[in-house]
Each structure stands twice: as C-alpha cells, then as structure tokens.
Amino acid sequence: MLKGILKVLGLDPNDRALSRYRRVVETVNALEGQVSAMSDQELEGTAVEFRRRLSEGETLDQLLPEMFARVREVSRRKLGLRHFDVQLMGGMALHEGKIAEMKTGEGKTLVATLSVALNALEGKGVHVITVNDYLARRDAEWMGPVYRGLGLTVGVIEPFMSQEDRFAAYRADITYGTNSEFGFDYLRDNMALSKASQVQRGHWYCLVDEVDSILIDEARTPLIISGPSEDSVEPYRIADSCARALRKGEDFEVDEKERNVALTERGIARCEEILKVPNLFSDYGMSELAHKVIQALKAHHLFQRDVHYVVKDGEIVIVDEFTGRLMFGRRYSDGLHQAIEAKERVQIGKESQTLATITLQNYFRMYRKLSGMTGTAATEAEEFKEIYGMDVVVIPTHRPMIRVDHPDVIFRTQREKYNAVADFVEERHRAGQPVLVGTASIENSERVSKLLKARKIPHHVLNAKFHDKEAAIVAQAGRFGAVTVATNMAGRGTDILLGGNPKFLALEEAAAKGIDPDQSPEEYRVILDRFTVQCEEERKKVLDAGGLCILGTERHESRRIDNQLRGRAGRQGDPGESRFFISLEDDLLRLFGSERIQGLMSKLGMEEGESVEHSFLTKAIENAQRKVEQMHFDIRKQLLAYDNVMNQQREAVYKERQEILTDQNLTDRAWSILEDTVASVFDSHLTSGDDGGFDRERCAIRLRAIFGPGLDEPLRADLGLEPQEARDRVLEMVRQAFIAKVSELGEENARELFRFLLLNVLDSHWKEHLLAMDELRRGIGLRAIGQKDPLVEYQFESFNLFKEMLDRVREGFSELALRVRVVQERRPVRVEEGRGPLFIGGSGGEEERPMAPARRGVKVGRNDPCPCGSGRKYKHCCGKGE
Structure with a gap:
C-alpha cells in the first residue's frame, strides 16, 4: 500500500531512478552521430584516451555518456547488436553499484559490457561472475570483441588452469569466472608462501550475473579449503549399521520442517544395546560416536538420493536445492557427508579439517563496488539491501510483456497431479505448442x-x-512441438528462442560432419543460413500455437525460483503462458501450507482426478512462500552474524600475512616479536608468587622452554635483581643472540628464513584456531539454556580463542627463531628459486651437522616434538610415513 502511495506522489525510488537514467540516455543518443563517424582505430584508442582524461581529474560519471555511446557503436560493428535504451538504463544501474532486474531475454549479457568497460578504465581489474564455467567462457568469447574494440583486455578463470595462465587472466582489464573460482583463489592466495604465488590483485569492481542465484542461493554454503584428518572412517560404518536397525516412530522421530532427528528413550536404549556401549549419550567420551549415529539417521531419513545428492562415479555429489546443479567439490560438514557415503555404501572420505574458509557474503562484501543483474530480485530486495547494501532497480522491458500467468491447479495427491501433467503436455504437444516442464528435483524430472x-x-x-x-x-526448447523436462534452474543464461536456435543447430550438424567453423567458415555459413530459414518458419508456427508454455510441477519454497521458471516464456514481447500443477502432498503445502487451504480442500469433497483452480488459493500459497522466505532470511542473517565474528579475525590474520609476504625489513619484525615475547613472559608472572608479586622460578622455566637454556640466567635468586632489571638483562641477551643469529645466517638468508618461519607458524596455528572455532560454534547454542545470548557468548569466547592463538603464534616463532640455521642435509624445508635450500636446525650450535634421526627404541607420540630437535611435530618430521 505504501509503495502505491509513493508511486502516485512521484516519490517511488525506482521511478525516480529510471527518470534520472532516461535523461542520461538522451545525452548518449545525442552522441551517436559523432561516435558512428569514428574509425575502428579511433575506437580502439578509447582506453588510452579515457585513462589519460581520468588521470587529469575527470570522473567515471563524467565519462559515462561518451563511453556508453562508444560501447554501443563497437557492439553494433563487431556483434551486429545495438543496445536498446532500456539496456543503457540497466548499464547505469550497474555502474552505480545496484542490481538491475531485467526480464529473461532482455539481453543482460550485452548490458554488462556498458558498466564493465567503463569501470575497467581505472585499470584495477573488473571481475564478472557467472553461474557456471560454460557461461564464463561463452560470455568472455561473445563479448570479447567489444572490449578489445575499445582497447581493453579480457581473461577467463577456469578450473585446472596453470598458475601462469591464472595469473595472466587476473592481469587483464576484465576477468570472467565463477564465484567459487574467485573465492578459492582468494583463499589460496592467503595460503601462499611467496608473493609471486598469489594471483589476485585486489577487489575493486565486481558484476554478478544471476545475482540472486549466487548471492542468496549459493551463499548459504561457505567456501572451504580442507585437508583430511587422521581419524578412522570405521565409526561411520558402525553408526550406519546402528541407524539401519532403528525404527522410525518407535526409536526416533523425524521433524522434516526443522530438518532434525530426535531419539526416543527406547531408541537410546536400543542404540546402547546394538553398539554394546553403556551410557552412549551421557558419557562425554562417547559423544563423537553418539553424534555419528544422529548424522546417520539424518542421512537415511532427511536426505534423498537424486533429490539432495546423486551418486556419480562412486562419489556423493551434492545437488543444490535451489539451482538443481551438481556442486562438485562441495561436501556436507559435521560428518554428514561421511554418513551419506556410508548409507550409499561408497568409499567413505576422511572427515576433513578446515584449512581456510570464507562465506560468499563476506567475500563479495570485500569489493569496493558490487553490482548485479537478474530477472528476479525484487522479492529479495530487503536481503540485498541489508546484507550487501545494494538497491534493486526494476528496468522496464523493451517490448510489453504479454505472457499469461494462470492460477495454480491443485490436486489431492501427487499421483493425480503427475497424471494431469502428462495429460496436459500430451494435449499441448498435439497442437504443436512447445512445453517446458519445470520440476523441483532430479527424481521428479x-x-x-x-x-x-x-x-x-x-x-x-x-x-x-x-x-x-x-x-x-x-x-531448442522453443521448437515446434518440443517437450523439455528440466529442473527449475537448468539452462539459466541460455535464451529459449521460439522456433529454435539456428546457431546451436548449425554447430551440432557441423560437428557431426567434421566441419570446423573457424577452419571452414563458408561451409559453416551455408549450414547456418539453412537452419536460420528453417527456424524462422518454425517460429511462425509456434506463434500461431500460442508461444512457449511453462508448466511447473511444484511450487518452490521461494517465489523467486517460480518466477525464474515463468520468466523463460514471454521474452521480447513473445506470447506465452505459465501454469503450476500442485498437490496437497507437495512439501510446501504439507509442511508450510495454512490450515485454511487444507480445510477448504477437504470440504469440497473432491473426487479422484478432480482439481481446484482459484486465485484465492494461489495467493494463499504465495503467503506460505513468504513465510518460508522470511524464515530462511532470518537463518542466513543469524549465520552471517556468527561468521562476521570469524571474518574480523580472518581479515586481521590475512592482513598480517600479506604484510609478512611483502615486508622487506623482516628482521625488524622478527626482533619485535621476540621483544614482545620476553615482555609477555615477564608480565604473565608479575601477578603470582610471593616474591614481591613475581614468580621467578616459573618465569625462568618459561623462558628456557621458549629460548633454550642460558637466557634465564638473570632470574637467579642469588643475583637479587628486580623484575624490571631482570627483564632488561634478558632482553639484552636475547638481542645479542638474535644479532649473532642474523650474522651467522646472513642478512638475506635470515630475512627469507624468518619469513618462512612466520608464515608456517601463523598458518599452523590459524588452522588449529579454525578447528577450535568449529567446535565452539557447534556447542554454543546450549548457552541459551543458562539464559545467555549464544551470539554474545560466541563473540566473547572467540575473542579469547583468537587472543590465545596470537600468543601461541608469537611464542611459536620465538621458539624457532634463535635455533634456525643453515645446514647441508637431504630433507629441504623449502627451496627458493635462485637460492640454496633452507633448513631448520635443532640446537642452534655453530657446527653445521645434520639432524640426528629419531631413536626407534623410544615410543614417540605423533603430536610430540620430534626427538631430532627440529622443533616440528614427530608426524611431520622423522615420523612421516609411519
């Protein structure tokens, strides 16, 4: 209602933005004659010319009309595509860091060239994010001539690229790729041991295609780089066999709405009997096995094959419930993935340990300017604004939308619904009308x-x-009589042309005949011309049949996904229609549907195969969807609130890491750390003990543990030194030892060795900190029982954990810094180009002798310090391979 009042008063933000854009469009159009008279060489000099003007004080906003006019002219010459006025408006919204909502078929790929080319002038790199690798490659190749025609360079980030190619792609003015490729490159850059190993060069301007899919749907799953832990996988098989023996309703209850499983008293007793473990759920020592049993029950009763995951080549591959796409490389956390592997009897992967992680929300919020485009964003406008600070601007269509959206058809059972779907498709197929059937899962398709x-x-x-x-x-889903069954999101980014797509048909026939379009352009042109004529004839027949018919077999939890399916029809003023067939047994109505819907349907006393169709029911279903959307939004906000705590720590660690990589005075930094360590040791022992509030003995023990024997000499009781005097003497001794060590190693070797030690110690403790944070996050919700806010408790506890981690990093480096030495030994720690191998020695003595191997007669724990004196854990040193 408020929106309607604002519209009447001329205060609607969307209308005001469009009005402003239209005035700029007039300026762009006025430049068309002038720009069309320019030569190709003049247009190719655009980047150089405009960068000079930027350096002289002009801004991107001032250059926008001229740049848009030039982009449109180059596009017309290179691609035969001239930007419509509404596309120019979309480009302006993108340049302002907003989301441009443009209907399917309005040419969003072409719209992107406007703001991308303009922002690329700054030379800081523009990132264009697509939903899959195919679209990244396609869009870069398709739009590449436009960018190159303006003097700009284009790169593509793809999986399995060499480091050199990846580095070069990021140095281009414009870089295309998927969200996961960019995100993982960021994490890998922050695990690199040298500046030369990093590929990204900052986060300046980012344009996200299908922004709702990436920033909302996929953002629920964080990006994680992990390594296998050393735990056995056998407990997962044991837990799986136990879960198979339990009975639903008697031993455990399943809450599908909350996606949870709860054991009954009988079920707990049954588990203890099967596993022969008393007090399974009350003994802390058995908590891991108890947790695995719960996860096994979830795997069996909440996760369905071909709905939530597929088994492909002996592996469990997650299916994104919103997009219907396979999420290769992603694994469920908390042991759930292993539970599903045990259920499907495939090889169980070891539970992984997180090495680096970031949520997509926090990754994309690093960009100085973020924009996006999609056909469906308005329903999630609140989330885009609150999480990313992005407004949504709805851009009008080039031609009026004439698609007819019918009310939902509701059946009692799924069996009746699917039979009606098949009958409906058969009827439309006979009439020659193309039908696209949208399903919510692989199983249903x-x-x-x-x-x-x-x-x-x-x-x-x-x-x-x-x-x-x-x-x-x-x-080809728009061909005469075509029937295509697809999961709701499949094929986004590909236009459905009525009558068929001649280019795809021509490429298919050329491949069958062994014709390469690049090598034999004339032969390919003959094939393409033939299919162009054929598709145009088919188009007329399809238009007479009513255009593309969209048939949804189920309402999704999000209205946006339904709108995306509907949006596949009615592109560029084409006729079309959409209709959803749903049943009372569908998950949305079964779990979230109001009692009014259920009550009304039961009162009607419907017969077998009968359906109800009314706008009231359609609105009631949309209200149920709104409730679910709000619930999911609240969950995402809560998860982000927790991750923001982690993100602050991540940013601090990565900033420190970057400084270590680039610091040319690393010996100064190393000395500063040693100085802080000495001060910290003394400060921590000033408040305990009876000797004037200072515990000399414990302080001496701690100094010996960190720096080795000898440096604790000033703490001898018979010297009678005051704490401050003792500290000053210890500090001077450490300083002399440090100077001697730098002299022994040589300035350059010392700098690089200290850099290596710092990075390794920081990475090792950061990895352990991530594990501790995972454990903290898992159990923090229980604090609510004690009337405490779990989020506040998490912030407090995580701060303490982070502070402890920093202390361990400082002391860990200090333990190694004075003991490091260069020796000739077969096991290199690191080999640098142009340098000899660098090694870590043990005693810090002057004699360069190889490390002594660990003695076999003594049983050494895998996590104990290695007896050889390297300062490393036994499992990472002489215990490798045991």
Whole structure:
C-alpha cells in the first residue's frame, strides 16, 4: 500500500531512478552521430584516451555518456547488436553499484559490457561472475570483441588452469569466472608462501550475473579449503549399521520442517544395546560416536538420493536445492557427508579439517563496488539491501510483456497431479505448442519422463545428471512441438528462442560432419543460413500455437525460483503462458501450507482426478512462500552474524600475512616479536608468587622452554635483581643472540628464513584456531539454556580463542627463531628459486651437522616434538610415513 502511495506522489525510488537514467540516455543518443563517424582505430584508442582524461581529474560519471555511446557503436560493428535504451538504463544501474532486474531475454549479457568497460578504465581489474564455467567462457568469447574494440583486455578463470595462465587472466582489464573460482583463489592466495604465488590483485569492481542465484542461493554454503584428518572412517560404518536397525516412530522421530532427528528413550536404549556401549549419550567420551549415529539417521531419513545428492562415479555429489546443479567439490560438514557415503555404501572420505574458509557474503562484501543483474530480485530486495547494501532497480522491458500467468491447479495427491501433467503436455504437444516442464528435483524430472514415455511423447530430460548438455537442450526448447523436462534452474543464461536456435543447430550438424567453423567458415555459413530459414518458419508456427508454455510441477519454497521458471516464456514481447500443477502432498503445502487451504480442500469433497483452480488459493500459497522466505532470511542473517565474528579475525590474520609476504625489513619484525615475547613472559608472572608479586622460578622455566637454556640466567635468586632489571638483562641477551643469529645466517638468508618461519607458524596455528572455532560454534547454542545470548557468548569466547592463538603464534616463532640455521642435509624445508635450500636446525650450535634421526627404541607420540630437535611435530618430521 505504501509503495502505491509513493508511486502516485512521484516519490517511488525506482521511478525516480529510471527518470534520472532516461535523461542520461538522451545525452548518449545525442552522441551517436559523432561516435558512428569514428574509425575502428579511433575506437580502439578509447582506453588510452579515457585513462589519460581520468588521470587529469575527470570522473567515471563524467565519462559515462561518451563511453556508453562508444560501447554501443563497437557492439553494433563487431556483434551486429545495438543496445536498446532500456539496456543503457540497466548499464547505469550497474555502474552505480545496484542490481538491475531485467526480464529473461532482455539481453543482460550485452548490458554488462556498458558498466564493465567503463569501470575497467581505472585499470584495477573488473571481475564478472557467472553461474557456471560454460557461461564464463561463452560470455568472455561473445563479448570479447567489444572490449578489445575499445582497447581493453579480457581473461577467463577456469578450473585446472596453470598458475601462469591464472595469473595472466587476473592481469587483464576484465576477468570472467565463477564465484567459487574467485573465492578459492582468494583463499589460496592467503595460503601462499611467496608473493609471486598469489594471483589476485585486489577487489575493486565486481558484476554478478544471476545475482540472486549466487548471492542468496549459493551463499548459504561457505567456501572451504580442507585437508583430511587422521581419524578412522570405521565409526561411520558402525553408526550406519546402528541407524539401519532403528525404527522410525518407535526409536526416533523425524521433524522434516526443522530438518532434525530426535531419539526416543527406547531408541537410546536400543542404540546402547546394538553398539554394546553403556551410557552412549551421557558419557562425554562417547559423544563423537553418539553424534555419528544422529548424522546417520539424518542421512537415511532427511536426505534423498537424486533429490539432495546423486551418486556419480562412486562419489556423493551434492545437488543444490535451489539451482538443481551438481556442486562438485562441495561436501556436507559435521560428518554428514561421511554418513551419506556410508548409507550409499561408497568409499567413505576422511572427515576433513578446515584449512581456510570464507562465506560468499563476506567475500563479495570485500569489493569496493558490487553490482548485479537478474530477472528476479525484487522479492529479495530487503536481503540485498541489508546484507550487501545494494538497491534493486526494476528496468522496464523493451517490448510489453504479454505472457499469461494462470492460477495454480491443485490436486489431492501427487499421483493425480503427475497424471494431469502428462495429460496436459500430451494435449499441448498435439497442437504443436512447445512445453517446458519445470520440476523441483532430479527424481521428479525422471518421474515425469516415465509418464511421457508411456504416452510415447518425444522429449528431452535436463537435470543435474546431464549438466554438460544443458545449454544445447534448453536452446531448442522453443521448437515446434518440443517437450523439455528440466529442473527449475537448468539452462539459466541460455535464451529459449521460439522456433529454435539456428546457431546451436548449425554447430551440432557441423560437428557431426567434421566441419570446423573457424577452419571452414563458408561451409559453416551455408549450414547456418539453412537452419536460420528453417527456424524462422518454425517460429511462425509456434506463434500461431500460442508461444512457449511453462508448466511447473511444484511450487518452490521461494517465489523467486517460480518466477525464474515463468520468466523463460514471454521474452521480447513473445506470447506465452505459465501454469503450476500442485498437490496437497507437495512439501510446501504439507509442511508450510495454512490450515485454511487444507480445510477448504477437504470440504469440497473432491473426487479422484478432480482439481481446484482459484486465485484465492494461489495467493494463499504465495503467503506460505513468504513465510518460508522470511524464515530462511532470518537463518542466513543469524549465520552471517556468527561468521562476521570469524571474518574480523580472518581479515586481521590475512592482513598480517600479506604484510609478512611483502615486508622487506623482516628482521625488524622478527626482533619485535621476540621483544614482545620476553615482555609477555615477564608480565604473565608479575601477578603470582610471593616474591614481591613475581614468580621467578616459573618465569625462568618459561623462558628456557621458549629460548633454550642460558637466557634465564638473570632470574637467579642469588643475583637479587628486580623484575624490571631482570627483564632488561634478558632482553639484552636475547638481542645479542638474535644479532649473532642474523650474522651467522646472513642478512638475506635470515630475512627469507624468518619469513618462512612466520608464515608456517601463523598458518599452523590459524588452522588449529579454525578447528577450535568449529567446535565452539557447534556447542554454543546450549548457552541459551543458562539464559545467555549464544551470539554474545560466541563473540566473547572467540575473542579469547583468537587472543590465545596470537600468543601461541608469537611464542611459536620465538621458539624457532634463535635455533634456525643453515645446514647441508637431504630433507629441504623449502627451496627458493635462485637460492640454496633452507633448513631448520635443532640446537642452534655453530657446527653445521645434520639432524640426528629419531631413536626407534623410544615410543614417540605423533603430536610430540620430534626427538631430532627440529622443533616440528614427530608426524611431520622423522615420523612421516609411519
């Protein structure tokens, strides 16, 4: 209501933004004659010319009209595509760091060139994020001629690239890639042991395609680089066998709405009987096994094969519930992935230990300017504003939207619904109208496929199992009589052209005949021309049949996903229609539907196969969706609140790490750490003991543990030195030892060795800190029982953990700094280009002798210091391979 009043008064923010953009569009259009008279060489000099003007004080906003006019002219010459006025408006919204909501088929890929080219003039690197590698490669190749025609360079980040190619791609003015590639590169850069190993060069301007999918749907799963822990996987098999023996309803209860499992008293007793472990759920020592049993129950009763995951080549691959895409490389955390592997009887991977992690929210918030585009953002406008500080601007369509959206058709059971879906598809197929059937899962897409096969209706099935073919299949979904069954999000980024896509058809035939379009352009042109004529003829037939028909087989928890499916029809003023078939057994209505819907349906006394269709029911379902969306938003906000605590620590550690990598006076930094360590040791013993508030003996023991024997000499009781005098003497002794060590190593060797030690100690303790934070996060919710806010408690506890970690880093470096030496020994710690091997010695003595091997007669714990004196853990030194 408020929005309607603002609109009437002319105060609607969206209308005011569009009005402002229209005035700039007039300026751009006025420059068209002048720009069209420029030669290709003059246009190629745009980047050099405009960068000079920027250096002389002009701003990007001042250059915008001229740059947009030039981008449009180059696009017209190179691609045969001229930006519409509404596309120019979309480009302005993107330049301002906003989200441009533009309907499917409005040419968002072309719109991106405007703001990307403008912001690339600053020379700091523009990142363009796409939903998959295919689109990153396609968009970079497709739009590349436009950028190069303006004197700009383009790169693409792809999986399995060499370090050199990846480095070069980031040095281009514009870099395309997926969110995970950019995010993982950031994490890997902050694990690098040298500046030369880092590939990224900062986070300046980022444009996100399908921004809702990436910043909301995929942002629920953090990016994690992990390594296997040393724990055995056998307990997962034991827990799985126990879970299989328990009975639902008697031994445990399942809450699908909250996605949780709870054992009953009978179930607890049954677990203890099966596992032959008394007090399984009350003995702290058994808590890990008890946790694995719960995870096994979740794997069996809350996670379905071909819905939540697929088994591919003997591995469990997660299916994103919003996008329907396979999430290769992602694993469920907290032992759940191992529980599913045990359930499916595939090889169980060791539970991983986090080495580096970041949420997508916090990664993308690092950019100085962030923008995005999608066909559906308005429903999530509040979240975009609150989390990312981005406003949504709805850009009008180039041509009026004439698609007809019918009310939902509701059935009693899923069986009746799917039979009706098949009947409806058969009817439209006979009339020649193309139909795109949207499903919520792989399982349902295959269920629809079986029904269509029974009716002998030819069709294509597109789900996460056929991810590689999605663009080619979706591109032809608009052909006369075509029937395509797809998970809701499949093929986003590919336009469905009525009558078919001649380019895809031509490439397919050329490949079948062994014709390379680049090597034999004339032969390829003949094929393309033939299919262009054929598709144009088919287009007329499809228009007569009513355009593309969208049939949704289930309402998603998010209205936005439903709108994305609907948006596949009605592009660029094409006719089309959409309709959803749903049942009372669908998860949305079963778990979240109001009692009014259930009550109304029961009162109607529907017969087998009967359905109800009314706008009231459609609105009631949308209200249920709003409730679920709000619930998910609250969960994401809560998760982000916790991750923000972690993010502050991550930023501090990564900043320190970057300074270590680039610090040319590292010996000064090393001395500063040793100085702080001595001060910390003395300060920590000033408040205890009876000797004037200073415990000499404990202080001496701690100094010996860190710096070795001898440096605690000033603390001898018979010397009678005051604490401050003793501190000054110890500090001077440490300083002399440090100077001697630097002299012994040589200035350059000392600097690089100290750098290496600092990075390794910091990385090692940061990894342990991440593990401690995971454990803290897992149990902090229990603080609510004691009437304490878990978030406040988490902030307090995590601060203490972080402070302790920094202390351990400082002392860990101090333990090694004065003992490091260069020796000739076969096991290098690190080999640097142009330098000899660097090693860590043990005693700090002047004699260069190889480390003594660990004695086999003594049993050494894997996490104990290695007896050889290297200062490393036994498992990472002489105990390797045991």
